[in-house]
Amino acid sequence: MKKIPFNTLERQFFMYQDEYEKKALDVLRSGWYILGPEVEEFEKEFANYIGSKYSLGIDNGLNALVLAFRALDIKEGDEVLVQGNTFIASVMGITMNGATPVFVEPDQYDNIDVDLLENKITDKTKAICVVHLYGQTANMKKVMEIAKKYNLYVVEDCAQSHGSLFDNQMSGSFGDIACFSFYPGKNLGCFGDGGAVTTNNEELYTRMKTLRNYGSSKKYHNDEVGYNARLDELQAGLLRIKLTHLDELTEQREKIANRYLSKIKNPKIVLPLVREGATSVWHLFVIKTDERDRFQKYLEENGVGTVIHYPIPPHLSKAYEYLGYKKGDFPITEKYAETVLSLPLYNGMTEEEQTYVIEVINRYE
CATH class of the missing domain: 3.90.1150.10 (Aspartate Aminotransferase, domain 1)
Structure with missing residues (x-):
């Protein structure tokens, strides 16, 4: 009897083994391991790939969501619409900021049923969290129309959709902020935990950049209570290799x-x-x-x-x-x-x- 695993990661590694190993050695020998040139270059390359103005390396996908809702000032008393059949991290990003998730049923494509969104909106609704589940981009044309009509933020959870499109536009380039996970099993997976956010809004980019580094925009000058949520140099370097493939x-x-x-x-x-x-x-x-x-x-x-x-x-x-x-x-x-x-x-x-x-x-x- 054959044994077919559900997933195996080493085959993908061996496809580009020489490139990965050279990059790992380069980073190790550089002596720079946190918020250095690899992170900066990856952020530029990833923003370019997604088609957004800004990208920011984060330590994992959950913290990307937490920082996104925090940067939007989503807080206690606010409601965020989110599909019911998602991975729980999509919801945790909302509740860890004190807000209330309002669940919406999925459609036949496993994504949020956009025809049910308007019935869920109240005067407490501040945002829609759209999860591009299993790798397929949700109906972003309708989502963005509803968000504009009701003046709502849109946060895209792109943990599973690196490179998917809707109307020839990349997932992660529609909403106010998009959040990515680079957990090893993801399509663009690293070799440990990793994540990113993308945005076209300079103010949100600057705030999240501060939040990911202890609320500090300048060393030892803390503007607010932030997080330690930084993507490290080694993972960024390896992601740069994988992004090219x-x-x-x-x-x-x-x-x-x-x-x-x-x-x-x-x-x-x-x-x-x-x-x-x-x-x-x-x-x-x-x-x-x-x-x-x-x-x-x-x-x-x-x-x-x-x-x-x-x-x-x-x-x-x-x-x-x-x-x-x-x-x-x-x-x-x-x-x-x-x-x-x-x-x-x-x-x-x-x-x-x-x-x-x-x-x-x-x-x-």
């Missing part, structure tokens, strides 16, 4: 996803959809089935690794019990949590491995 890595993922979409033919399996005008970078390939637990066990018995993204929606998590939600409050979100399953899709996955996954799925009864 990101389009090539994305193309590989698209080929695997397209093969799955055309070859998996099992009436019990619902394949993911991509909205017209949007692209997906296939951070995850997420199917749905009413027999999820049985199907996952079957795949495991046949050597195919899978992961559930995500089994417990934030509104039903212990962390957010205090919000007072109960099972049944968001039926679509909850249905997704009970039926979604992520299949193996990783850079360096061989055609033979792909074929095996497809054949095992098509044999399932």
Whole structure:
């Protein structure tokens, strides 16, 4: 029996091993490890890639969100609209600033259902947090129209969507601030924790730059109580290498996803959809089935690794019990949590491995 892991990171490393190792040695030998030239160059290159004026290296994706809402002065008494089926970090960025998340059901593309947004807006609503889940950009045209109509901020959570488009515009270039994670498993993943924010607003950029470094814009001059949320030189250097290969890595993922979409033919399996005008970078390939637990066990018995993204929606998590939600409050979100399953899709996955996954799925009864 074959063993197909859900994900494996070393193959991507070996593709560009010489470049990574040279960069790591260069940084180690430079003697400069925090907020140096590698971070500065990565910020310029990443802003250029996304199509935003500014980018700022942050130590992880959660802190990117925390700093974003803090820079927008989102605080206690404020509400932020956010989709119900996201990873909990999207919500934590809101609540760690004292604000209240207002959950919105997802659409058939697994992203926030823009047709439900206006009904959720109150006089306390200050922002919309849009999560480009699984790698597909949400319907940003409609989001931005609603935000403009009601004078709301837009924060994009791009942790899973590095390089995806809507109407040929890059995710991370629409909202007031966009937040990225470079956790190793991400499409643009580093070799530890890392993150970034992008913005076109100089004032927000300057404030977040101060906030990430103890609230200090000048050494030992602290303007406000800030964070230690800096991307380090080593991770920035390695990200610079990977960024030069990101389009090539994305193309590989698209080929695997397209093969799955055309070859998996099992009436019990619902394949993911991509909205017209949007692209997906296939951070995850997420199917749905009413027999999820049985199907996952079957795949495991046949050597195919899978992961559930995500089994417990934030509104039903212990962390957010205090919000007072109960099972049944968001039926679509909850249905997704009970039926979604992520299949193996990783850079360096061989055609033979792909074929095996497809054949095992098509044999399932």
